Amino acid sequence: MTGIGPVEPVNSAETGDSYDVIGADAPRLTDRLAGRWNGLPRRARQGLLTATAATATAIGALVLTPGGDPAPTFPPRPVPWPANVTTWHYSGLAAPLNSARTSGRYRFAVSVDHGPPVTLTVTGAAFPGLRARVVPEPAFTVHAGTPRRITVEISVSNCSGLPLNPGLSFLDVTLRNTRAIQRHSFIFGRAYSRDLSTLLKNACEPPTTTPGPRPTGSAGSQHAD
Numbered sequence: 001m002t003g004i005g006p007v008e009p010v011n012s013a014e015t016g017d018s019y020d021v022i023g024a025d026a027p028r029l030t031d032r033l034a035g036r037w038n039g040l041p042r043r044a045r046q047g048l049l050t051a052t053a054a055t056a057t058a059i060g061a062l063v064l065t066p067g068g069d070p071a072p073t074f075p076p077r078p079v080p081w082p083a084n085v086t087t088w089h090y091s092g093l094a095a096p097l098n099s100a101r102t103s104g105r106y107r108f109a110v111s112v113d114h115g116p117p118v119t120l121t122v123t124g125a126a127f128p129g130l131r132a133r134v135v136p137e138p139a140f141t142v143h144a145g146t147p148r149r150i151t152v153e154i155s156v157s158n159c160s161g162l163p164l165n166p167g168l169s170f171l172d173v174t175l176r177n178t179r180a181i182q183r184h185s186f187i188f189g190r191a192y193s194r195d196l197s198t199l200l201k202n203a204c205e206p207p208t209t210t211p212g213p214r215p216t217g218s219a220g221s222q223h224a225d
Contacts, residue, residue, distance in 0.1 A: 078179075079115055079116060079177065079178055079179040080114065080115045080177075080179065081179060081180055081182060082115075082118045082175035082176060082177040082179070082180065082181075082182055083175055083182045083184040085112050085113040085114055085115050085118070085144075086110065086111070086112055086113075086118050086120070086142070086175055086184075087110070087111050087112075087113070088108050088109070088110055088171070088173075088186040088188070089108060089109045089110075089111075090106070090107075090108055090188045090189070090191055090192040091107040091108060091109055091149070092106075092107055092191070092195070093105070093106060093107070093195055094106065094107050094151050097195070097198050097199055097202060098202070099202045100202075101202070101203075102155060102156045102199075102202075102203040103153055103154060103155035103156065103199070104153070104154055104195070104196075104198075104199040105135070105151050105152070105153050105154075106151070106152050106153075106154060106192065106195065106196075107149065107150070107151055107152075108149070108150050108151075108152060109147050109148070109149050109150075110140075110142050110147065110148050110149075110150060111142065111146075111147040111148075112142045112143065112144045112145075113144065114144050114145075115144055115177065116144075116177045116178045116179075117141050117142065117143045117144070117177065118141065118142050118175055118176065118177045119139055119140070119141045119142075119175070119176045119177070120134075120139065120140060120141075120142065120173055120174065120175050120176075121134070121138055121139045121173065121174045122134050122138070122152055122171055122172070122173055123172045123173065123174055123183075124171070124172035125152075125154050125169075125170075125171055125172070125196075126166070126169055126170045126171070126172070126185075127161070127162055127163070127166075128158070128161065129156060129157055129158035129159060129160060129161060129162045130154055130155065130156060130157065130162070131154070131155045131157050132152055132153070132154045132155075132171060132172075133152070133153055134150050134151065134152055134153075135151050135152075135153045152171065154196065154199065156199065156200065156203040156204065159200075159203060159204035162200055162204055163200070164197060164200050164201050164204060164205060165197050166193050166196060166197060166200070167193065168187055168188075168193065169187070169188055169192050169193045169196050170185045170186055170187040170188065171185065171186050171188075172184075172185050173185070173186060
């Protein structure tokens with residue numbers, strides 16, 4: 001029959017011998033620390049307690065300080081409507097207007113305040129009898145912070161109903177960015193209206209007639225001298 005007998009106690013009083021205990025653990029860390037703590041003088045234990053409390057207070061202050069909070073985050077700025085950030089300025093004639101021509105070229109400076117690039121196309125010049133286009137390319141793109149100078153050619157296609165002295169002249173423009181496509185009219189002041197009026201008068205104003213040579217002789221004569 002196999003087996004083990006009863007475990008003999010260590011340092012048994014009956015046998016007087018010492019036995020190795022198989023699988024016994026070494027003294028635990030807490031037991032060792034407690035033993036060392038109890039062995040310290042009273043003043044040393046009080047000093048350690050004070051230092052530990054001060055350290056815990058400092059760590060708590062660092063954790064709760066406002067400077068330790070993460071920086072607030074803000075939602076991204078929405079993409080603006082293209083017409084709200086695009087500005088046109090009239091710069092003057094690209095070339096003197098010729099009385100024999102029915103078209104003229106006008107210079108503008110176009111800028112975008114902020115946001116993504118804006119692509120523009122000029123589609124009209126306020127009145128049905130006028131045609132307008134950007135030369136040499138009909139569509140152009142303007143980037144924020146970088147103004148672009150363009151030339152618009154305006155041609156008279158029909159004089160019927162055109163005012164020779166337009167008060168407020170404007171351009172019809174299509175604008176496009178990553179948010180939307182818009183149709184918008186940009187109104188300009190007196191300088192552009194004056195230059196456009198010169199074109200309209202050259203193309204549509206009737207020529208001034210000069211009186212013919214007067215016949216000679218008396219009114220009752222049947223033959224001219």
